[in-house]
Amino acid sequence: MMEKRPVVEMRNIKKNFGGVQALRGVDLVLYKNEVLGLVGDNAAGKSTLMKVLSGAYIPDEGEIFIEGNRVELASPMHARQLGIEMVYQDLALADNLDVAANVFLGRELCRRKIGPLSILDKHAMEQETTRLLDRLKIDIPSVRANVEKLSGGQRQAIAIARATAFNTRVTIMDEPTAALSVAASRKVLDLVRELKAQGNSIIIISHRLEDIYQVSDRLIVLRQGRKVCECPVVGGLDEFREQVLAYIIGARDDFAGGGQEGS
Amino acid sequence: MLQQNIRDFGMYIALLVIVIVFAVATKGVFISPRNISNLINQTGYIAVLAVGMTLVIIIRHIDLSVGFLAGFLGAMAAIALVFWKLPVFVVIPLILGFGILAGLLNGFLVAQMRIPAFVATLAGWLGYRGALQLATVKTGTIIIPNEAFNAIGNGFIPDIPLPGILPGVHKATLLIGFIILAAYVSGAIRDRQKTRAYDFKVPPLNIFVTRLVCTAAVIFLLTWILAGYRGLSWTAVVILIIFLLYHFITTQTVLGRHIYAVGGNPEAAQLSGISVKKITYVVFASMGMLSALSGMLFASRLRSATTQAGTLFELDAIAAAFVGGVSASGGVGKVSGSIIGALVMASLTNGMNLLGVDISYQYIVRAAVLASAVIFDVATRNRTV
Structure with a gap:
């Protein structure tokens, strides 16, 4: 089937920190144009797993495939070059710069070079940013506004827009709604839906099961470094929440689809 | 609109007030062509330091070594001219090169060894003070007889000969x-x-x-x-060139954008693929080069290298940057602002000297202006528009 093409495949990922086994052999598959929810208690390993995927951690064992090709992710820059973008929880924006400057941070468009100096093409970047934000239906006063003047929701939206702007294959969002008001969270979730509608593939980490329920197609639950549940998001919210919580706290442990300790 | 831009306008208004007050108090002497020309030359060696310091403070560091580095490199310029008998057009790039090396050393300590800039450059402050005394220990003040060199701090550009x-x-x-x-x-x-x-x-x-x-x-x-x-004095020409160069770099180039990004959020900059280390090196190297320039401007102005050259330059430069709107929390500041800041501080000194104000009161007045500038910065920063 065309639609079930995996973008990312992680196989038997293991990562130890000293004596602590943060990941004990986790498998993860993300299909094209899918939103995958990743949940778990604190220290369940979800952030560690995503840091492995975004190149920040090198796994001790395991393989990663990007669109079928095996890769060794050496650094966040390397992962980024392969189209894996991470939206960090603590908003990786420079407050003193305007919206357009933030969207193009680290990949500025240039008009020409004079010796070692590259001249910024500000107008092109502003136009591109305007187009990007319009396409994602993100509402901000001006692309020339400094981001410190914007609300938390707007800033998060810009961080997400920036991550998805440049031929991104996978966007990883680490708690995108954690610091936001209810209204702002709703807008960010709308943005996630919009991104899916436009063909993006997204992994979203969240403590808020309602958020995961609203936007995800599929869900993976981690517990103590193992995958304890992998299921499509179906049914009513209450039922979903009850079931997932049981896996998160370890009341249910009947999943056999992975997470065996290879010893 | 005025409220939105009050941060930008603030120091221009301050400068205007200072000029008017001194003009009235000195019965016009302050704004006489001779004094204005003199004032610009007095501002020069601090203004170029303030430009470099602006970038250093923008990336959340500080450089205390620049004063005595300027003094030491001024003495080196004198030694190169007088004892090594090198021509001016060799001495100037040579000393600028020394400045860049000294700046790279600071950059190494801060970026590579991760020593807080305050400590690393305090070591520089002590070291270059010692180096300056060593360089001048045998001779004392070194008189510079080279007219071409002295013209930088004292001379004026030639006129177009159009008789009539x-x-x-x-x-x-x-x-x-x-x-x-x-x-x-x-x-x-x-x-x-x-x-x-x-x-x-x-x-x-x-x-x-x-x-x-x-x-x-x-x-x-x-x-x-x-x-x-x-x-136009040669010093004014130097200020103008430094202003245009740094204004261009900070507002129009990728390098400038990255400098502000590193100051605004170093983690975000690093995650975006900007090398914070490289930016730190570049900014400190530029500071070193401008210290060399400042030292030569000062030595040229005095027509000599003295044993105390450069004393307190670093604090004047830092004060000028803060008065000029550079934010103590990093990421914010303009090259033009810092030059205006240097002009404000030099105007205060110049005007109070004309009025014969006691030096102790002069320090207190300058302290008040500096404190007001930083209070103004904090007050206008917290207000969200």
Whole structure:
């Protein structure tokens, strides 16, 4: 089937920190144009797993495939070059710069070079940013506004827009709604839906099961470094929440689809 | 609109107030062509340091070593001219090169060894103070007899020989002034048109015109005053070149953008693929080069290298940057602001000297101005518009 093409495949990922086994052999598959929810208690390993995927951690064992090709992710820059973008929880924006400057941070468009100096093409970047934000239906006063003047929701939206702007294959969002008001969270979730509608593939980490329920197609639950549940998001919210919580706290442990300790 | 831009306007208003107060108090002596020309030359060696310090503070560091580094490199310039008998056109790039090396050393300590800039450059402060004393220990003050070198701090640009036309007016200065004026006005208008063509909001016409007319008037007045005296000094030319170069780098280039990004959020910059280390090296190297320039401007102005050259320059430069609107929390500041800040501080000293104010009161007045500037910064920063 065309639609079930995996973008990312992680196989038997293991990562130890000293004596602590943060990941004990986790498998993860993300299909094209899918939103995958990743949940778990604190220290369940979800952030560690995503840091492995975004190149920040090198796994001790395991393989990663990007669109079928095996890769060794050496650094966040390397992962980024392969189209894996991470939206960090603590908003990786420079407050003193305007919206357009933030969207193009680290990949500025240039008009020409004079010796070692590259001249910024500000107008092109502003136009591109305007187009990007319009396409994602993100509402901000001006692309020339400094981001410190914007609300938390707007800033998060810009961080997400920036991550998805440049031929991104996978966007990883680490708690995108954690610091936001209810209204702002709703807008960010709308943005996630919009991104899916436009063909993006997204992994979203969240403590808020309602958020995961609203936007995800599929869900993976981690517990103590193992995958304890992998299921499509179906049914009513209450039922979903009850079931997932049981896996998160370890009341249910009947999943056999992975997470065996290879010893 | 005025409220939004109060941060930018603040120091211009402060400078205007200072000029008016001193002009009245000294019965016009303060704004006499001779004094204005003198004031610009007094500002020079601090202004170039303030420009470099602006970038250092923007990336959340500080450089305390620049004062005695300037003093030491000024002495090296004197030694190179007097004892090594090197020609000026060799000495200047040589000393600038030494400055870059000294800056790279600071950059190494801060970026590579992760020593807090305050400590690393405090070591430099001590070290270069010692080096300055070593360099001048045998000779004491080194007199520089080289007229070409001394012209940088004392001389004026040559005039265009046009006998009969505008006698008593420095025509080359007038010409340069008008070129700057025309470039500024046409640039501002073009920028506004371009902005509007791209459907961005522009400031209301009356504010735009007011700002344009005020700035143009200042450029014109300054040109007229200087042209009526001995013209543009070489120091003024140096300030102008440094201003244009650094203004261009900070506002138009990728490097400048990255410097501000590192100051605004170093983690975000690093995650975006900007090398914070590289930016730190570049900024400290530029600071070192400007220290060398400052040292040579000062030595040239005094026509000698003294054993105490550079004392307190670093604090004057830091004060000028803060008065000029650089934010203590990093990421915010303009090159133009710091030059104005240096001019504000130099005007205070100059004006109070003319009035014969006791040196102890001078320090207290300058302290009050510095403190007000930082209070102003904090107060206008926290208010969200």
